[in-house]
Amino acid sequence: MTDSRTEVYGIIGRPVDHSLSPVIHNGIFKRMGLNAVYLAFEVTDLREAVMGIRGLNIRGISVTLPFKTKIIPLLDEVSGVAEKIGAVNTVSNQGGRLIGFNTDWSGAMKALEEKVDLRRKRVLLLGAGGAARAITYGLKENGNTVIICNRSNDKGARLAREFDCLSRPWSSINELEFDVLVNATSVGMHPCDGASPVRKETLFKGITVMDIVYSPFKTKLLQEAEEKGCQTIDGLAMLAHQGAAQFEIWTGRKPDIDQIKKDLRETLGER
Ligand code: ATR
DSSP: OOOTTOEEEEEEESSOTTOSHHHHHHHHHHHHTOSEEEEEEEOSOHHHHHHHHHHTTOOEEEEOTTOTTTTGGGSSEEOHHHHHHTOOOEEEEETTEEEEEOOHHHHHHHHHHTTSOOSSOEEEEEOOSHHHHHHHHHHHHTTOEEEEEESSHHHHHHHHHHTTOEEEEGGGGGGOOOSEEEEOSOTTOTTOTTOOSSOGGGOOTTOEEEEOOOSSSSOHHHHHHHHTTOEEEOHHHHHHHHHHHHHHHHHSOOOOHHHHHHHHHHHHHHO
């Protein structure tokens, strides 16, 4: 039940109708018995939307494509990490001051750390978009060697230079040596479920494979990795952890990560 005291949270993006963030946050609110609601706002004018957050005293906002970078100059303050990554996915309204954070990087690291000790690993990272930037930051913070491969080689090389990583041409993907493989491209995402960024022969027992694609949650890459005996981490793990970190920024409370994953799995299964 909502009433005149209900606190409002939400997500801004375009499109947002397939976002799973409402599932994450409304699920937590309900279980914790909080009088709060999380809504999806499809935004055309970002500046006005940001004014609306302040004007309506919306307590917290998730930010998704295409606004993660564009929102930065509209905020009152941005964390040093979000600034370095160049993207904000979380806004906290602290008494009318809008503060931007990035939880994509920590969400990805927590998802990886569930399965692998992330220190001094050799990580092959596929992609150089927003998600790849956040993951690169996290991997370097943990002292790993990161090799970036991106379809547009120049963009991959630029990201590698910025974060002191190695870069290799996209065409060499199947010839590289690594302990951990992270797919931060959209390859394998529905409706292109039959695609994988690497050949099955590239995968072998002993490595860990993480895919940030969560629709389908078992991508072809993860299916083949499983068949080869690799450790696998699906995109729902990162999604759940970045959402949990947002919730903690907004409320100071730690939600149950396994329950979030269960809610997400059920919702995706239904879809
Ligand atoms: P996000 O913020 O989710 O990372 P993005 O910034 O649009 O989204 O980045 C998408 C990534 O997927 C990019 O690295 C993109 O490669 P390019 O930089 O060459 O565009 C990669 N990508 C998308 N489709 C791809 C495909 N069919 N094959 C290989 N890489 C692909």
